[in-house]
Amino acid sequence: DQQVKQNSPSLSVQEGRISILNCDYTNSMFDYFLWYKKYPAEGPTFLISISSIKDKNEDGRFTVFLNKSAKHLSLHIVPSQPGDSAVYFCAASDNYKLSFGAGTTVTVRA
Amino acid sequence: KAGVTQTPRYLIKTRGQQVTLSCSPISGHRSVSWYQQTPGQGLQFLFEYFSETQRNKGNFPGRFSGRQFSNSRSEMNVSTLELGDSALYLCASSRRTSGNHNEQFFGPGTRLTVL
Numbered sequence: 760d761q762q763v764k765q766n767s768p769s770l771s772v773q774e775g776r777i778s779i780l781n782c783d784y785t786n787s788m789f790d791y792f793l794w795y796k797k798y799p800a801e802g803p804t805f806l807i808s809i810s811s812i813k814d815k816n817e818d819g820r821f822t823v824f825l826n827k828s829a830k831h832l833s834l835h836i837v838p839s840q841p842g843d844s845a846v847y848f849c850a851a852s853d854n855y856k857l858s859f860g861a862g863t864t865v866t867v868r869a
Numbered sequence: 870k871a872g873v874t875q876t877p878r879y880l881i882k883t884r885g886q887q888v889t890l891s892c893s894p895i896s897g898h899r900s901v902s903w904y905q906q907t908p909g910q911g912l913q914f915l916f917e918y919f920s921e922t923q924r925n926k927g928n929f930p931g932r933f934s935g936r937q938f939s940n941s942r943s944e945m946n947v948s949t950l951e952l953g954d955s956a957l958y959l960c961a962s963s964r965r966t967s968g969n970h971n972e973q974f975f976g977p978g979t980r981l982t983v984l
Binding site for chain 2: 763765768790791793795800801802803804805808810848850852854856857858859860861862
């Protein structure tokens with residue numbers, strides 16, 4: 760049972776424009792959300808997180824928005840750069856265990 | 870501070886064999902989790918160990934097992950390998966944030982190919 764869903768398997772964006780990645784979850788017990796970035800042949804690296812008591816967290820070019828009522832979060836990357844081309848995983852935590860989405864492959868076009 | 874290390878990085882086995890993968894967490898991290906990544910499936914949680922005890926377990930058959938040692942290093946074992954076990958196996962060590970949330974840091978993974 761997939762509790763975290765990323766419905767867009769891929770996203771192509773022009774360099775300099777905004778990338779918006781979406782994630783939906785079903786478990787209302789999730790209280791902490793994270794985004795990871797993964798390059799081929801490497802493990803996922805932590806990007807940004809947000810607690811359920813907030814609705815927005817910003818770190819440089821990366822902003823995560825959380826809408827608890829809709830059980831939806833999104834990651835905005837502005838401006839997108841070629842080095843952002845990777846697979847992005849959304850994850851949610853209900854204390855100890857992380858549940859991951861299937862990932863969205865982002866391709867930034869020059 | 871050294872990151873999470875996993876050995877070996879690549880492994881080729883045949884059906885029916887068994888395999889043991891190793892993970893060394895970040896120094897000071899006591900929790901280690903294992904995940905399986907296959908194309909289109911994201912990261913599927915296998916199990917988590919904390920202080921040498923399995924604390925959480927995912928929905929995998931009993932052929933998948935693990936253990937943690939007193940120095941927090943962890944191993945996972947897969948017995949009677951099947952073709953479908955071919956995947957990237959990721960280990961993550963965890964720390965608690967100031968807000969008491971679980972934050973995981975991943976190793977580079979072990980790519981297992983079953984022929």
